[in-house]
Amino acid sequence: MSDALLQIRGLKVVFDGFTALDGVDLTVGHGELRFLIGPNGAGKTTLIDVVTGLTRPAAGSVSFAGTELTGRREHRIVRLGIGRTFQTSVVFEELTVLENLDLAAGFRRPLPTLLLRRRGVPDAVAAALDTIGLGALADRPAGVLSHGQRQWLEIGMLIAQRPRLLLLDEPVAGMGRGERERTGELLTEIAREHTVVVVEHDMEFLRRYASQVTVLHEGRVLVEGDVATVQADPRVQEVYLGRGREEAA
Numbered sequence: 001m002s003d004a005l006l007q008i009r010g011l012k013v014v015f016d017g018f019t020a021l022d023g024v025d026l027t028v029g030h031g032e033l034r035f036l037i038g039p040n041g042a043g044k045t046t047l048i049d050v051v052t053g054l055t056r057p058a059a060g061s062v063s064f065a066g067t068e069l070t071g072r073r074e075h076r077i078v079r080l081g082i083g084r085t086f087q088t089s090v091v092f093e094e095l096t097v098l099e100n101l102d103l104a105a106g107f108r109r110p111l112p113t114l115l116l117r118r119r120g121v122p123d124a125v126a127a128a129l130d131t132i133g134l135g136a137l138a139d140r141p142a143g144v145l146s147h148g149q150r151q152w153l154e155i156g157m158l159i160a161q162r163p164r165l166l167l168l169d170e171p172v173a174g175m176g177r178g179e180r181e182r183t184g185e186l187l188t189e190i191a192r193e194h195t196v197v198v199v200e201h202d203m204e205f206l207r208r209y210a211s212q213v214t215v216l217h218e219g220r221v222l223v224e225g226d227v228a229t230v231q232a233d234p235r236v237q238e239v240y241l242g243r244g245r246e247e248a249a
């Protein structure tokens with residue numbers, strides 16, 4: 001048996017006659033840090049949307065730890081242990097960093113304990129705060145955070161839910177150099193205890209922090225392998241740089 005955590009087979013998504021994913025196979029093993037790249041419109045976000053139950057596929061299967069996900073509702077998929085970030089922010093600006101983490105962690109608590117005033121900080125929240133390195137800002141409202149810190153808080157909010165699989169959509173978009181480096185280190189650290197799939201455009205970031213990469217193009221898997229193999233592949237160079245077309249012209 002393989003030790004795949006996520007196994008996608010023959011995935012097809014059609015929007016009003018437009019095929020956004022066309023027979024995608026993807027296998028992500030336990031503990032992997034997998035990067036998913038591809039030009040605009042390749043289908044990366046659509047793939048995450050299917051895994052998390054936001055979009056229903058026309059065909060194919062998505063198996064998570066042996067459980068079929070297609071047809072399941074979003075909140076059920078979250079409860080199975082899959083967390084994702086969105087390109088838009090989901091933090092509550094008036095709440096403190098700690099309160100945001102606590103609220104995110106609370107979704108697994110039974111309702112009666114949610115309503116009780118609890119003393120101390122739950123382990124999962126303390127651990128998440130430590131991982132994202134925002135301890136010094138724990139009691140500040142999230143509204144004062146920089147763009148990068150806010151992204152880390154969102155990642156922390158996912159970790160606090162103790163997911164088995166994290167899906168991160170462009171985590172370094174809009175970040176400066178220092179913030180990118182810190183995010184790369186954060187992802188590396190998180191991947192020690194979680195399985196992580198990162199959608200990312202930034203090639204420099206990919207070179208530094210990725211090991212296994214899957215390239216999507218026009219709804220299909222174009223190439224898969226380690227960073228060096230993927231970067232050297234002429235098909236990848238062609239879709240990113242349009243080199244083949246220019247040479248043919």
Ligand SMILES: Nc1ncnc2c1ncn2[C@@H]1O[C@H](COP(=O)(O)OP(=O)(O)OP(=O)(O)O)[C@@H](O)[C@H]1O
Nearest residue numbers: 015016018020038039040041042043044045046047
């Ligand atoms: N709800 C929708 N209805 C119609 N078409 C859609 C919908 N969602 C996505 N698409 C189309 O499906 C294709 C894949 O989109 P998707 O957002 O998955 O690409 P992507 O690889 O994430 O691109 P980007 O890097 O630009 O975010 C695009 O052509 C997009 O216009």
